[in-house]
Amino acid sequence: MSQFLEISGLCARIDADGQEKQILRGVDLSIPPGEVHVIMGPNGSGKSTLSYVLAGREDYEVTAGTATFHGQDLLAMEPEERAAAGLFLAFQSPIELPGVNNANFLRTAVNAVRRARGQDELDAVAFLKMAREAAKALSMAPDMLKRNVNVGFSGGEKKRNEVLQMTLLQPTFAILDETDSGLDVDALRIVAEGVNRLRAPTFSALVITHHQKLLDYLVPDRIHVMARGRIILSGGPELARQIDQEGYTKFLAEVA
Amino acid sequence: MPAVTQTREAVEKLGQSTYKWGFETDIEMDMAPKGLNEDIIRLISSRKEEPEWMLEWRLAAYKTWQAMTEPKWAKVAYPPIDYQDAHYYAAPRKKPGPKSLDEVDPELLRTYEKLGIPLHEQALLAGVEVPEGERMPVAVDAVFDSVSVATTFRKTLEEAGVIFCPISEAVKEHPDLVRKYLGTVVPAGDNFFSALNSAVFTDGSFVYVPKGVRCPMELSTYFRINAKNTGQFERTLIVVEEGASVSYLEGCTAPMRDENQLHAAVVELVAMDDASIKYSTVQNWYPGDENGRGGIYNFVTKRGACRGARSKISWTQVETGSAITWKYPSCILQGEGSVGEFYSVAVTNNHQQADTGTKMIHLGRNTRSTIIAKTISAGRSDSTYRGLVRVQPKASGARNFTQCDSLLIGDQCGAHTVPYIESRNMNARIEHEATTSKISEDQLFYCRQRGLSEEDAVGLIVNGFCRDVLKELPMEFAVEAQKLLQISLEGSVG
Ligand SMILES: Nc1ncnc2c1ncn2[C@@H]1O[C@H](COP(=O)(O)OP(=O)(O)O)[C@@H](O)[C@H]1O
Numbered sequence A: 001m002s003q004f005l006e007i008s009g010l011c012a013r014i015d016a017d018g019q020e021k022q023i024l025r026g027v028d029l030s031i032p033p034g035e036v037h038v039i040m041g042p043n044g045s046g047k048s049t050l051s052y053v054l055a056g057r058e059d060y061e062v063t064a065g066t067a068t069f070h071g072q073d074l075l076a077m078e079p080e081e082r083a084a085a086g087l088f089l090a091f092q093s094p095i096e097l098p099g100v101n102n103a104n105f106l107r108t109a110v111n112a113v114r115r116a117r118g119q120d121e122l123d124a125v126a127f128l129k130m131a132r133e134a135a136k137a138l139s140m141a142p143d144m145l146k147r148n149v150n151v152g153f154s155g156g157e158k159k160r161n162e163v164l165q166m167t168l169l170q171p172t173f174a175i176l177d178e179t180d181s182g183l184d185v186d187a188l189r190i191v192a193e194g195v196n197r198l199r200a201p202t203f204s205a206l207v208i209t210h211h212q213k214l215l216d217y218l219v220p221d222r223i224h225v226m227a228r229g230r231i232i233l234s235g236g237p238e239l240a241r242q243i244d245q246e247g248y249t250k251f252l253a254e255v256a
Numbered sequence B: 001m002p003a004v005t006q007t008r009e010a011v012e013k014l015g016q017s018t019y020k021w022g023f024e025t026d027i028e029m030d031m032a033p034k035g036l037n038e039d040i041i042r043l044i045s046s047r048k049e050e051p052e053w054m055l056e057w058r059l060a061a062y063k064t065w066q067a068m069t070e071p072k073w074a075k076v077a078y079p080p081i082d083y084q085d086a087h088y089y090a091a092p093r094k095k096p097g098p099k100s101l102d103e104v105d106p107e108l109l110r111t112y113e114k115l116g117i118p119l120h121e122q123a124l125l126a127g128v129e130v131p132e133g134e135r136m137p138v139a140v141d142a143v144f145d146s147v148s149v150a151t152t153f154r155k156t157l158e159e160a161g162v163i164f165c166p167i168s169e170a171v172k173e174h175p176d177l178v179r180k181y182l183g184t185v186v187p188a189g190d191n192f193f194s195a196l197n198s199a200v201f202t203d204g205s206f207v208y209v210p211k212g213v214r215c216p217m218e219l220s221t222y223f224r225i226n227a228k229n230t231g232q233f234e235r236t237l238i239v240v241e242e243g244a245s246v247s248y249l250e251g252c253t254a255p256m257r258d259e260n261q262l263h264a265a266v267v268e269l270v271a272m273d274d275a276s277i278k279y280s281t282v283q284n285w286y287p288g289d290e291n292g293r294g295g296i297y298n299f300v301t302k303r304g305a306c307r308g309a310r311s312k313i314s315w316t317q318v319e320t321g322s323a324i325t326w327k328y329p330s331c332i333l334q335g336e337g338s339v340g341e342f343y344s345v346a347v348t349n350n351h352q353q354a355d356t357g358t359k360m361i362h363l364g365r366n367t368r369s370t371i372i373a374k375t376i377s378a379g380r381s382d383s384t385y386r387g388l389v390r391v392q393p394k395a396s397g398a399r400n401f402t403q404c405d406s407l408l409i410g411d412q413c414g415a416h417t418v419p420y421i422e423s424r425n426m427n428a429r430i431e432h433e434a435t436t437s438k439i440s441e442d443q444l445f446y447c448r449q450r451g452l453s454e455e456d457a458v459g460l461i462v463n464g465f466c467r468d469v470l471k472e473l474p475m476e477f478a479v480e481a482q483k484l485l486q487i488s489l490e491g492s493v494g
């Protein structure tokens, strides 16, 4: 229980058009502080669902298991409380907020978590300075802050905007759900650098990806393979390279 | 700091429950007996020391009203209003002009305090002399119940040649102007409620901006309804001469009450050649409790006449209050190349009903109009947008663009869009776009994952939805409006 993030026997289902659908079937996962862990696994295995359940999305019903964060019962917290506690989720498909100015959204969010963490709120000037610097470090066009949240953003721009939010919100635990998908090599490197800048003994990440490429830059501590709602295999960084070359089939057959 | 900012900040700090501005003042009232008849009208007219022509005008309107029936076409439902069961005149009892705040009725001061009006502004409102050199960017003409308690900044405005005073005063002091324009945009017999208003109106504002003058400050009026069962019938007349301009702000809060209260205002705007009028409203009448009890019935006739060439009238409104709203600010585009604009946000929650919209009547050549209407429905409320665009045969080159967007929160509310388009000119171009959307779970979750509370998330999304309208409001009003939107939707999700 003293661990940083501790998930045990986590089961979750969803009510899809009146039909109960079990998605997570007993996830066990433990992430110590300061480490970057990776989840790989075939499409539909439940990776995004796990990230949603950890972030507190209410459509998923947790039917069994526990998840603790700094020893706190994560599942009993509201999504915004989890955010304030330091959890950040970079969405696989970031959501558009029409008419909502990106800088205004970011400042509202940053001040909400700062308030909850007992820190002073930032005024508009201080915030903009910080946001501009962070955007520049991610090679984002300056007008991205003035545009509406994710509206009309390209796939790559959306992903960078997620990393920008992560940078500004300063989480202690970040989940990145296929943040590398659809990025070119340069963008991939920029995003990876964004994550690496946060690396610290008090920061951990759970990175969901299909590609070894991102991991070349991120240098993960552990790789987990997820299939049919469970972690079926865990290993060192070499496991990712193996999957990259041989695919999932072999591993799935082994555990079947 | 501008006085208005102080006022707003103070208002924000008032930690009151659900309806933040609900309270009632207990000052001695000078009140007419219940009921409506010729004698009551004579009483109103004599209390206001009106000239004979004004009384006759009222009596004629009363005759017209008697022959009319309440309109039933709007998509609102309410129990029948007993027009004989209300007081048509109430005034705080006159006292000799106070020399300092100490001499002002403490009950009145307490009302100001609850409203969050800062001290020096309270003094102005209560009619205490202002120290020399003190200036405020916004002139406040507070209508406390039916009588304007005080009018400020008359002097600065006078120097510019602008008249801004209670209409009852204008009737006496500028009778020629009032007679020339009153009822020319909204004739007494225009509709049931305008006829009623014409017969019994007790106060409101009069603004006159002479040729070539840009009004040096934004004009603002705070309306409040106070006495039990007192219908409030404001009458506002704004006349802007050639090449002149004015921006007028109207904001309302009302005390919490149990009975339904009728509010039937008439607003008339007249713009001559190259004149422009910007009329902004943030309306927050008491909407009734969550079961739909109480609340204000708001039946308003607002109309502007673009009489001159290239004149412009712009209505911007944020409507969050009232149990029932029936309101269609309109523009009559008579002058060649004149421009009419309507930007509106209407929010309904709980059991509120709103039937609002606009009319753009294109009479002159190359007239243009823009309509941006945003409707937000939550709870069990029902909201209808009703918009008429009419192009008359002579209005060659007329253009209209209409955008109606509805946002639904929850699945028990309704939103309806009823566009009426009548074009009698082949050269006119009319475009209409409409959308209906819901605040999605995805959007809420995204915001909450970033640390926003559910209510802040709704506020942010709603304000985003309304952005095109809110940006038309004067800065300070926009800030207030944003807060109001969020307050009025509290508890609408989850
Ligand atoms: N909201 C939902 N409604 C219905 N089915 C869902 C929903 N979310 C996830 N699923 C289903 O759950 C399974 C796992 O989905 P997901 O967690 O997105 O997988 P992954 O991210 O590993 O590709 C899939 O079969 C998917 O169709």
Ligand SMILES: [Mg+2]
Residues within 6 Å of the ligand: A047, A048, A049, A092, A177, A178
């Ligand atoms: Mg996924």
